[in-house]
Amino acid sequence: MATRIVRVDPELKDLIPGFLNNRRQDALTIRAALAQEDMETVRILGHSMKGCGGGYGFNALSELGGILERGAQNRDSEAITNAVDELQAYLEQVEIIYD
Amino acid sequence: MAEPTKSMQYRVLLVDDDRDMISLLSSWLKDAGFEVDPVMSGSEAIARIDVFRPHLVITDLVMQGMDGMTLLSKIHRQNPLMPVIMLSGKAQIADAVKAMHLGIAEFLTKPLTKDELVARVRYTLRLAAGESDSGANFGKEIIYRSEKITQLLEQAKLLAATDVTILITGATGTGKEALAKAIHEGSARKDQPFVAINCAAIPEQLLESELFGHEKGAFTGAQTKHEGLFQAANKGTILLDEVGDMPLSLQVKLLRVLQDFAVRPVGSVRGIPVNVRVISATNTDLEQGVKSSRFREDLYYRLNVVPLHLPPLGERREDIQPLLNHFLKRVGQRDNKKRKRFAPEAVEYLASAPWPGNIRQLMNVVELCCALTNTDIIPLAMAQKALRDQPAHVQTLKDAKEDFERSYLVSVLRVTNGHVSHAARLAGRNRTEFYKLLKQHHIEPEEFRTSRQATEED
Ligand SMILES: Nc1ncnc2c1ncn2[C@@H]1O[C@H](COP(=O)(O)OP(=O)(O)OP(=O)(O)O)[C@@H](O)[C@H]1O
Ligand SMILES: [Mg+2]
Numbered sequence: 001m002a003t004r005i006v007r008v009d010p011e012l013k014d015l016i017p018g019f020l021n022n023r024r025q026d027a028l029t030i031r032a033a034l035a036q037e038d039m040e041t042v043r044i045l046g047h048s049m050k051g052c053g054g055g056y057g058f059n060a061l062s063e064l065g066g067i068l069e070r071g072a073q074n075r076d077s078e079a080i081t082n083a084v085d086e087l088q089a090y091l092e093q094v095e096i097i098y099d
Numbered sequence: 100m101a102e103p104t105k106s107m108q109y110r111v112l113l114v115d116d117d118r119d120m121i122s123l124l125s126s127w128l129k130d131a132g133f134e135v136d137p138v139m140s141g142s143e144a145i146a147r148i149d150v151f152r153p154h155l156v157i158t159d160l161v162m163q164g165m166d167g168m169t170l171l172s173k174i175h176r177q178n179p180l181m182p183v184i185m186l187s188g189k190a191q192i193a194d195a196v197k198a199m200h201l202g203i204a205e206f207l208t209k210p211l212t213k214d215e216l217v218a219r220v221r222y223t224l225r226l227a228a229g230e231s232d233s234g235a236n237f238g239k240e241i242i243y244r245s246e247k248i249t250q251l252l253e254q255a256k257l258l259a260a261t262d263v264t265i266l267i268t269g270a271t272g273t274g275k276e277a278l279a280k281a282i283h284e285g286s287a288r289k290d291q292p293f294v295a296i297n298c299a300a301i302p303e304q305l306l307e308s309e310l311f312g313h314e315k316g317a318f319t320g321a322q323t324k325h326e327g328l329f330q331a332a333n334k335g336t337i338l339l340d341e342v343g344d345m346p347l348s349l350q351v352k353l354l355r356v357l358q359d360f361a362v363r364p365v366g367s368v369r370g371i372p373v374n375v376r377v378i379s380a381t382n383t384d385l386e387q388g389v390k391s392s393r394f395r396e397d398l399y400y401r402l403n404v405v406p407l408h409l410p411p412l413g414e415r416r417e418d419i420q421p422l423l424n425h426f427l428k429r430v431g432q433r434d435n436k437k438r439k440r441f442a443p444e445a446v447e448y449l450a451s452a453p454w455p456g457n458i459r460q461l462m463n464v465v466e467l468c469c470a471l472t473n474t475d476i477i478p479l480a481m482a483q484k485a486l487r488d489q490p491a492h493v494q495t496l497k498d499a500k501e502d503f504e505r506s507y508l509v510s511v512l513r514v515t516n517g518h519v520s521h522a523a524r525l526a527g528r529n530r531t532e533f534y535k536l537l538k539q540h541h542i543e544p545e546e547f548r549t550s551r552q553a554t555e556e557d
Contacts, residue, residue: 009213011126011130012123012126015119015122015123015126018119018122019119019122019123022118022119047161047188048117048119048120050188050209050210051117051120051188051209051210052117052119052120052123052209052210053210054210054212055120055123055124055127055210055211055212055213056119056123062210
């Protein structure tokens, strides 16, 4: 992932902590779903991450969402695992500047 | 449209089952000055509509429980003019296209930005307010003064901004085709084709090929591939005139086209996608047709998403005088002559006359009066005579036969791409006879040829 510094519209400031928390929750749900080979759940979560990540300013999350969605469609557990690892690392490290 | 201000704050009902998406979109819209009511399901949305009275609904396409398409059709059953923006992923665009055809809906693909969303919302609200670019000029060919037509045109103008399927009803000569044309001209499709087909004037075997096209060799006489009118109308509007007279065997095929937005030419196994706005017109009572099984009920509902009714001239007599003036002026201009006028008693007489043939009859009466009067003022006696001689609602048998023959010749030529020998064979005539018929009707077979065939044969 290229940059972990993200600029976010100040008007969204109140929403960001909740948004990022939901993504942490997603990462856990995806791992659990993967263990059960529940690809549908992975696909849905990936799809909605793709849909709103960029809107909140996190293009990297949109990208990861797309990888998860595609991974689920292809039943590619390895790609999904890699993407979840990346997602969690990203959520640990991301820094936000409101401007 | 003025920017939404506090005095006129637009209300947007937002429907999405994704909490983060809803927060994001609400935040964007509120920041742009809209009043937003976010709900997380289609059923909540339905419940909120009457209470919140939104100017616009934005809904996600794919949702748990009730999906966006179902929500859309439920909304439009209650509020046919409610603008709806449907959000969808790229992969679901095919569904979104259907949504556009289902009613007043547009789609916006995710991911999207704040600017995109806000711009689209403003644009859609502006269209809904009837302030489209051509709004001011809407229906300028249609002459009227009555309250009934004023209201009808207001509604038609809103509908023109959408792709909603319309059924125009009204007696003969009330202006159904004129209205359909005005809707097309007032729409975003105005620079694309407007294709009208009279479903009653074409024999059953040819109508299918006319509408949907055929492959080479699909039937005897089909020596070349033929593109149907649905394809010819692609990106534009098709008017299915006298749709009530469409044979049952074709009704089911038309229904399929409206469901799939694809036509299957005769003799082809493949559907060809088409993007066509469908307006149909009829002077028969389609509901009665459904009751007596002459018209398919499912097709009736597909076509009759929004009904527009043109009242007969006798129910809007205020329109008579402006129409008389309009046609007098037109005849004068056309013939390069001084414009004639009706004597006051003649106007009074015409304003209270029965007009079974409606505006077409009135137009013919004006023509006749102008042709037969040498003075500037058309006297009462002339108006009376013209009306007697123009029973308009019944064509003479000769005229009716000629009309039919002409439509028939045109369709066989279209279907055969202008190949006279093929057309003659289809029509069961020899070439010489067929040429003679064409000549009588001043029809040029060359006009029906595609460039590739122009050099072959004949
Ligand atoms: N309000 C109007 N103002 C001016 N011209 C009109 C108006 N209404 C109809 N006309 C003209 O009257 C003629 C008949 O109208 P049109 O062909 O649209 O009627 P119609 O309802 O389709 O009739 P039919 O059922 O016989 O096909 C056309 O030439 C049309 O341009
Ligand atoms: Mg007509």
